[in-house]
């Protein structure tokens with residue numbers, strides 16, 4: 666049985682007087698896909714951002730692949746290479762091709778030479794089925810394709826875990842499927858993933874575990890069938906009920 670690849674314990678985050686994370690424990694096993702749901706403002710994004718130290722947790726511990734992320738002696742830039750992140754906005758350089766964007770990450774972050782960076786970038790683009798778009802600029806790609814380039818940029822660095830923060834929220838509905846398919850394939854290739862998203866269909870179909878957060882705490886967690894089909898906590902029931910009414 667593979668062990669936890671990511672282990673966060675007792676995470677708290679304050680923004681001034683605002684107490685956003687109130688003691689979150691999250692263990693993610695290797696190859697697991699954990700899907701985080703919860704109302705707006707419940708702390709989902711903040712949790713993800715703490716997990717790769719885009720935000721500094723106020724208290725708690727985080728280890729990724731055995732590395733203590735909060736230890737002052739840890740080289741955070743090196744540690745971050747083990748954690749890929751995909752955001753709602755794709756953040757591609759508009760003046761660089763898809764290949765250039767992915768290769769740049771390999772050159773800057775990993776110090777690879779141009780030829781090797783480009784070869785690896787091509788492989789990563791191929792994994793999201795964009796090998797034939799390598800020479801296109803972001804402006805020549807759809808939003809869904811741009812997001813897949815962003816995914817390629819992250820996986821090219823060979824992370825041990827990938828964090829997705831609402832990866833399809835900025836996309837037109839017809840483009841969502843392609844990005845979710847790329848995520849699904851990534852999951853099938855054995856990637857460990859933590860996903861914050863409103864795509865409940867994806868959660869039902871692809872998640873190993875669904876976590877419901879409210880008010881900065883994990884209220885309930887379990888397999889998708891249990892969380893969506895038979896939630897135990899009143900707050901989870903109310904949230905799931907609301908989503909279902911919205912989609913009715």
Ligand SMILES: Nc1ncnc2c1ncn2[C@@H]1O[C@H](COP(=O)(O)OP(=O)(O)OP(=O)(O)O)[C@@H](O)[C@H]1O
Nearest residue numbers: 680681683685703704705706707708709710711712
């Ligand atoms: N940098 C920041 N400075 C101050 N407050 C912040 C900051 N980032 C987040 N917050 C606050 O923390 C709370 C939780 O925000 P967060 O984005 O984590 O929630 P969320 O569950 O991801 O919500 P949503 O689904 O709307 O994205 C909110 O009240 C938000 O305003």
